[in-house]
Amino acid sequence: MLEINHLTMVFKYHQLVIPSLTVSAGEVLTLTGASGIGKSSLLQWILGVPQPDITIEGQIKLNGEDVGALPIERRQIGLVTQQVDLFPHMTVEQNLLFALAAKQGDDAARHDWVKQELDSVALADYATAYPTELSGGQAARIALLRSLASAPKSILLDEPFSALDVKLRKTIRDFTWTTLTAASMPAILVTHDVQDAPGNIVNLEDYYYD
Numbered sequence: 064m065l066e067i068n069h070l071t072m073v074f075k076y077h078q079l080v081i082p083s084l085t086v087s088a089g090e091v092l093t094l095t096g097a098s099g100i101g102k103s104s105l106l107q108w109i110l111g112v113p114q115p116d117i118t119i120e121g122q123i124k125l126n127g128e129d130v131g132a133l134p135i136e137r138r139q140i141g142l143v144t145q146q147v148d149l150f151p152h153m154t155v156e157q158n159l160l161f162a163l164a165a166k167q168g169d170d171a172a173r174h175d176w177v178k179q180e181l182d183s184v185a186l187a188d189y190a191t192a193y194p195t196e197l198s199g200g201q202a203a204r205i206a207l208l209r210s211l212a213s214a215p216k217s218i219l220l221d222e223p224f225s226a227l228d229v230k231l232r233k234t235i236r237d238f239t240w241t242t243l244t245a246a247s248m249p250a251i252l253v254t255h256d257v258q259d260a261p262g263n264i265v266n267l268e269d270y271y272y273d
């Protein structure tokens with residue numbers, strides 16, 4: 064479970080005051096709100112990226128542990144964005160193996176995991192392809208697999224589908240929700256399109272103060 068408590072974010076011209084946000088394992092909570100209200104900044108703060116221009120106070124608990132004081136690499140939170148920034152000089156397989164580096168297991172087990180995951184997203188034939196050889200939808204699937212490879216305890220998604228066309232958007236959206244539900248971890252989605260939302264929606268405008 065991911066819990067945010069007593070959150071105050073002070074921006075240059077406005078504030079957000081959010082008493083509590085709770086996301087259960089297997090749940091995707093959607094955040095919406097006007098452009099510039101602070102959706103991405105909130106995700107970055109949860110992720111552990113310093114936000115020098117914003118004063119932020121609040122508690123972040125992940126599976127009962129207060130992770131607010133931990134550096135980004137120890138929070139075990141994954142991020143998926145519309146920019147699928149796979150390493151361009153590595154093949155699909157190498158990208159996934161690189162993300163798996165921190166995971167337990169020997170080389171054979173890691174290769175098996177990559178093969179199984181590529182099979183599961185119907186991309187088994189693309190193991191030796193380079194990122195530039197992938198379509199937008201293929202790259203989006205690999206990006207999600209990569210974010211799950213490091214076994215995060217939670218996933219944050221910042222407009223992950225906005226670079227995709229309408230038809231592909233629905234396919235990748237369904238794939239993403241199925242994959243995240245199976246992974247059974249709390250997830251937060253930031254989107255402008257509430258059609259993306261698979262469950263509860265929180266509009267940050269409800270927590271806006273001048």
Ligand SMILES: Nc1ncnc2c1ncn2[C@@H]1O[C@H](COP(=O)(O)OP(=O)(O)OP(=O)(O)O)[C@@H](O)[C@H]1O
Nearest residue numbers: 074075096097098099100101102103104105116117
């Ligand atoms: N690097 C920065 N330096 C100064 N101010 C910033 C910076 N990044 C964001 N801001 C300010 O912080 C506020 C929140 O920005 P943020 O990107 O979190 O909003 P958002 O809700 O995600 O917007 P959008 O939907 O347009 O992506 C904005 O008012 C913006 O001007």
